[in-house]
Amino acid sequence: MSCCDQPRLQPVEQALETLLNSAKAIVETEMVPVTQALGRVLAKDQLSTVDVPPADNSAMDGFAFNATDSTANQQTTLPISQRIPAGIAPQPLQPGTAARIFTGAEVPIGADTVVMQENCEWADDKVTVLLAPKAGDNVRPQGQDIKSGSVIMSHGHRIKPQDMGLLASVGIAEIPVYRKLKVAILSTGDELIEPGTELQPGQIYNSNRYTLTGQMDALGFETIDLGIVSDNFDATEQALRKAAKEADCIVTSGGVSVGEEDYVKACVEKLGGIDLWKLAIKPGKPLAFGNVLGTPFLGLPGNPAAVFVTCAIVARPYLLKTQGANDILPTPIQVTANFDRPKPAKRQEYLRAKLTLNENGEACAELAGNQSSGVLSTASVGNGFAIHPLGGTIKTGEPILFLLFSDLLF
Ligand code: AMP
Numbered sequence: 001m002s003c004c005d006q007p008r009l010q011p012v013e014q015a016l017e018t019l020l021n022s023a024k025a026i027v028e029t030e031m032v033p034v035t036q037a038l039g040r041v042l043a044k045d046q047l048s049t050v051d052v053p054p055a056d057n058s059a060m061d062g063f064a065f066n067a068t069d070s071t072a073n074q075q076t077t078l079p080i081s082q083r084i085p086a087g088i089a090p091q092p093l094q095p096g097t098a099a100r101i102f103t104g105a106e107v108p109i110g111a112d113t114v115v116m117q118e119n120c121e122w123a124d125d126k127v128t129v130l131l132a133p134k135a136g137d138n139v140r141p142q143g144q145d146i147k148s149g150s151v152i153m154s155h156g157h158r159i160k161p162q163d164m165g166l167l168a169s170v171g172i173a174e175i176p177v178y179r180k181l182k183v184a185i186l187s188t189g190d191e192l193i194e195p196g197t198e199l200q201p202g203q204i205y206n207s208n209r210y211t212l213t214g215q216m217d218a219l220g221f222e223t224i225d226l227g228i229v230s231d232n233f234d235a236t237e238q239a240l241r242k243a244a245k246e247a248d249c250i251v252t253s254g255g256v257s258v259g260e261e262d263y264v265k266a267c268v269e270k271l272g273g274i275d276l277w278k279l280a281i282k283p284g285k286p287l288a289f290g291n292v293l294g295t296p297f298l299g300l301p302g303n304p305a306a307v308f309v310t311c312a313i314v315a316r317p318y319l320l321k322t323q324g325a326n327d328i329l330p331t332p333i334q335v336t337a338n339f340d341r342p343k344p345a346k347r348q349e350y351l352r353a354k355l356t357l358n359e360n361g362e363a364c365a366e367l368a369g370n371q372s373s374g375v376l377s378t379a380s381v382g383n384g385f386a387i388h389p390l391g392g393t394i395k396t397g398e399p400i401l402f403l404l405f406s407d408l409l410f
């Protein structure tokens, strides 16, 4: 590859294809109430057995009548023959009359039009329609939203808040979903201690565990947290065996680079195998993928920003596919760069960036600050990744692709 000075590094898209081709979706399902379905993956197409709305209804507070009873370009006065609040089944409309009607109330048989009350003058027993209406005005027809018998949501769909409402709107109270994917998380490194204790010389706080726990939570998975694993072969092997037994997938951080203190990769090679190692991604080059005793393994790098990036870009689609989801790859948006990267990227870079509107109302990406793989604060400041494509350059004012964190953390 001409753009890449390290030809053994797999481009991100190619690595993703390999990963996704090997992903096997779990099959076990469970029923959950719609109120608890947020982020879960639908295990079966959902059909509506009703029309939504179930009958023609009024979009306004006003008067319902038949358009043929009004006179074009003139005021029309009609007797009021009934009053129809929402929730009441109306009587058929007497010909030549109007019904007082309210928003959401069923339009009676014989009426086809509603005029809003602001365009009417009325007394107890009669109404004058001031504007000539068009037949069908302000009537929300039966089945306008959903037709009985139609598929409202497909198998593999991840439930969003509006989906919960849509399911409820057709009377569905619980749905079949895939059971939550169990993801084991291991943090490797003798330098790590947990927050809440005082740092001793040589130590740092374990942050990857927390970033990953949050990312797994956001994606709707169950985390099996296996804590800190020290840098030696036996401890690593023990932890990986336990992870393989308990989880559907294993995600580790650290220990996959080339140093003598990196035991994870060697250990995975012993217990299963490595299918892919080292990506043309920045940060996150030493990412490894394989299996431990048949359980899929994703070895993320140790550096905190690299963990955040590789989890969002590489692990997320793989794990979502394993969870049974359909829509797993994020859609980048095209925005204007507000920074320069004149050197062609030797690895595809996911730059922590901030999308804002400039004075012309254009969506503009600015770098969030330091892009070192050890710097996590810029991931917190930013709201997405500006993509510096492999082999490409970036110039202020030119279009670039941007991935919003909100699309990667769901
Ligand atoms: P490694 O790949 O294990 O050599 O780790 C690369 C860098 O990431 C080192 O500076 C580690 O100290 C750091 N690191 C590894 N794991 C963690 C962690 N869980 N939290 C914070 N930093 C980490």
Ligand code: MG
Pocket (backbone or CB within 6 Å): 188, 189, 190, 231, 254, 255, 261, 262, 302
């Ligand atoms: Mg380490």
